[in-house]
Amino acid sequence: MFTKKITGVLLLFCFLIPAAQAQATDDIKSYFNETATKVKAEADPEQKREILAGSLERMTTALARVEKSRLISDEDRASLDAFGKTLQEKQDELAGINGFNPVPNSQLNSFADYVVQSMEQADKTITVSVVTALLILIIVILLV
Amino acid sequence: MFRIKMSRITGPLGVGMFLLLASSCRTVGLGDVNEHALMDRQEPVEQSIVFLVHGDADYLYHGADGTAHQADEEAVIKALRVARRNPTAEVFIFHERARTRRFFLFPRYNGTFYYFRGGDLLVQETYRRGKEETRLEPEAAYYQANRSAQETAPVRMFIYLGHEIPEMEGVSYDTSRRRGAFSIDYFARGVAGFAAGSGPFDLMVLSTCNSGTPHTIQAMAPLADYIVASPDNLHLSHFDLAPLERLDLKLGATGTEPPGNGMPGTVPDLAREFAQASFDRLTAEIQTVVTIAVYDTERTRAYMEAVAPTYDSTLAVLQEVAPSRLEHVDCREVGPLTREQMSEGVAMWYRAPRFGRRADRAAHSGWQCWQEAGGSLR
Incomplete structure (x- = not known):
């Protein structure tokens, strides 16, 4: 079922790949931006932390599922793996594990901005043809 | 045809x-729009500024209030403001946009050119962008055709705003043209087309991530006396362009002596003011790392020449490594690329990221290098 869904969406986006690529990356950024907005709107630090942790966890889980797919290339798998590792580091820092001190309650809003801004750098564009299409699928999965 | x-x-x-x-x-x-206006405006200029804004990639970012911004469009708006607020300058603005097609078949023009003189828009035209080695030829042609022909050389500046320009060969740069490779060497060749007949720019700004590397600065050094760049990541909101407004009040006629109104007045002074303004804004708004460096390309030559063989051979080796396994690091952390004279000619503004593994870094050398993830230079 999962494979059929991926195949169907891939076929659809083959005709609209450039627009789909841009949209996929924008959707990922918007996903984290919405998380940051919710965190800042919440007054209770525990709720803030839960929103952040839940958002990072959902994205990490989606990446892990896509990485296991046989439809993606080794290069794309490596890209997703690298992206997943950066997300895992943010989860670790939020929780204060793996060599990190936990993010203090007073800095949760700033940390939410950090998550957003770390994705919005003017670094080199990577070859994201298939990866980006798969990121679209990640979002689809997240919405289900 | x-x-x-x-x-x-x-x-x-x-x-x-x-x-x-x-x-x-x-x-x-x-530039065949408003030819009469152009012909009527032959007054000499004191400053000549080129803005090259790349927009054919993902440039979406969000402000702290959650609002969405397109970095390239905002950069063009700010460049237009600089153009309108410089009564003694000519300003060229090139906006490189994604390729689109009419009815999915016929390619539309994917570049927009603006030319201002004395604060007035004289030319506005769309054009088709070049590719790979000839990437900046259309823009250079516009520049050479429209620039003020005068005996006294104006203070000349070149500002590039976009994603990090690849240092390795064979990397695509544009979202709408996946097969088109771009590199810092292609970029340098393209910028040389602007400098032809005029000599190096007085000031160059590279508003991209990781633009302060030995290879990049050395490639651009023949084309500019001073370079402002970001050795580490740079947020998509880019450097501030406001310091480039009203240059008639800030610079002397040649950029080497004060304008006589109490302002410092030289190009190095302007470069430092530019860097400081961007640093102040970025550190107030951004949680990720902020690094801005001003390179005196003459004084940094010794360091760049000393490390060039090692750096370039590293690039050749890392060319074979998957991009996702590469990372940028401060050259000071890479033994073979550390030198005593690496700070010579570099003015540095640095604020560590507020979070992450490098939140405890106190300083940055001003030079960015490559390594494989996990710390191996090879």
Whole structure:
């Protein structure tokens, strides 16, 4: 079922790949931006932390599922793996594990901005043809 | 160019198709809008500024209030403001946009050119961008055709705003043109087309991530006396352009002595003011790392020449490594690329990221290098 869904969406986006690529990356950024907005709107630090942790966890889980797919290339798998590792580091820092001190309650809003801004750098564009299409699928999965 | 026998065109549809094809095949003009205005405006200029804004990639970012911004569009708006607020300058603005197609077949023009003189817009035209080694040829042609012909050389600046320009060969740069490779070497060749006949720019700004590397600065050094760059990541909100407004009040006529109104007045002074303004804004708004460096390309030559063989051989080796396994690091962390004189000629503004593994870094050398993730230089 999962494979059929991926195949169907891939076929659809083959005709609209450039627009789909841009949209996929924008959707990922918007996903984290919405998380940051919710965190800042919440007054209770525990709720803030839960929103952040839940958002990072959902994205990490989606990446892990896509990485296991046989439809993606080794290069794309490596890209997703690298992206997943950066997300895992943010989860670790939020929780204060793996060599990190936990993010203090007073800095949760700033940390939410950090998550957003770390994705919005003017670094080199990577070859994201298939990866980006798969990121679209990640979002689809997240919405289900 | 297509040839179509008129006898075979029937009806409005045929004429319409012909016009569409003709417009798609039109070659680049050199600014044929408002020719009379251009001819009437031959006054000499004291400053000449080129803005090259890349927009053919993902440039979405969000402000702290959650609002969405397109970095390239905002950069063009700010460049237009600089152009309008410089009564003694000529300003060239090039906006490189994604390629789109009319009816999925006919490519539209994917570049927009603006030319200002004395604060007034004299030329505005769309054009088709170049590719790979000839990438900046259309823009250079516009520049050479429209720039002020005068005996006294103005203070010249070149500002690039975009994603990190690849240092390795064979990397695509544009979202709408996946097969088109771009590199810092191609970029340098392209910028040389602007400098032809005029010598190096007085000031160059590279508003991209990781632009302060030995290879990049060395490639651009023949083309600029001073370079402002970001050795580490740079947020998509880019450097501030406001310090480039009203240069008539900030710079002396040649950029080497004060303008006589109490302002510091030299190009190095302007470069430092530019860096400081961007640093102040970025550190107030951004949680990720902020690094801005001003390079005196003459004084940094010794360090760049000393490390060039090692750095370039590293690039050749890392070319074979998957991009996702590469990372940028401060050259000071890479033994073979550390030198005593690496700070010579570099003015540095640095604020560590507020979070992450490098939140405890106190300083940055001003030079960025490559390594494989996990710390191996090879």
